[in-house]
Amino acid sequence: MFIDTHAHLQDELLNDVENVIKNAKNNNVQKIICSSYDLNSSKSAIKLSERYEGVFATVGVHPENCEDYNDEVEKQLIDLCKNKKVVAIGEIGLDYHYSKQNKELQKDVFVRQILLAEKLDLPIVIHTRDAMGDTLDIVRKYKSHFKKGGIFHCFHGSKEVLDEICGLGFYVSYGGAITFKNANNLREIVAATPVDRILTETDCPYMSPEPFRGTQNQPKNIPIIAQKISEIKNIPLFELEKIMEINTKKIYNI
Template identity: 40%
Template structure:
């Protein structure tokens, strides 16, 4: 059994007529100061087929990730519609700016009462997408960490070109309070991986590890202990080899598992078993909710 630990089902749609997904595509509307497509692209007609293909590829469970509060109702609607889909709540750093009020830890805590919400995020730091406000991103990140600590739900961390500040914030926070979490779609340095493992976080890898030029990242995957590893698609982005040029989807997480198996010189079945076990340990609310279904 496979679990896609991180995707954006509200952004999946039928892109067969316009080929691969790129930010510059005239067919895709993007939100201002955001690295995400507009949720208006969400298409219920095609979502059934994505879920079905996932099941056919042994992807039994999926976590769909919230990136902005405006999208939370549709994220929860999807999670409520499908028994095998769970959700998170959070505000992505690209959605943090001086035009929006910062969410508080208490607001996040309140939202986690929904039975299908099993994680907090994605949150974190992004110094790649312009413009950005370091202070606002930091304040938002800390609020999410506080909520994670209070609820015992894992924090889902996005970090891009912000390694040192990410290490700083998470390490300091861990000294003051205990929380669990993961670095999602890991594509950074071995130093960041080591520091995150040192404070007890998990690391989730995506289709990036299958790319031909991702040799440094592939070496880091070999370094990460299997019992601290998760797998994801981050769909609709980052389709793995051999699906490059297509819209990514949860079914393709099997290619990530196969690449991990190749890099660690073990079987795909071992990767499936361990990453599924890791997910259940980290997202403990998931295990409880599955037993109630």
């Protein structure tokens, strides 16, 4: 089976989730991890995971929403994690693309959620945009706290960064961007990624792979991304499918 390790099924752009999940399953995408970005999306992700077989949830506060994070939110996140369908804390991290003014707060909220994941015995899902240096500083500093590991979602770093995070035990997830015509550098990174570290994701409803770039992305597109990885790494698709299934089950414990 294929697995979408990072999809925003709770996004309001997806107006017929039932069909989205059905179409995914028809395309052999049997499991979907619904990724959250604040308290409300975390609650919605859990609701979807309870309603649909094969859907799981992550809970957490995205760096763009770091202003919302406080003790009360943290308490509620801890409560939500009692649900068995919650498989990770995420997406968490640093994003300096739009907001550089609150870097210190972003770092603080990132670290708090790293420690929260440790306390709850869960892996983390890292989002990093225009902030790889600071992200790595934190990951290095807290490396002994990732007992359940983590994932760099939509990875786009250099070969050096790839080597370092793989050395620290992280998994690396790739989405539609690896199919884009101008993404030769990224494809070189995919080629260099150890196969036992690779995961696929859509980041739905964003980042559709070619030839659907610009349209709404959905988990059913995972086989297109997997096919591209299979070509880049020269591994038969059915073999890669099995390897990535094992990788996903290991990191998310599903």
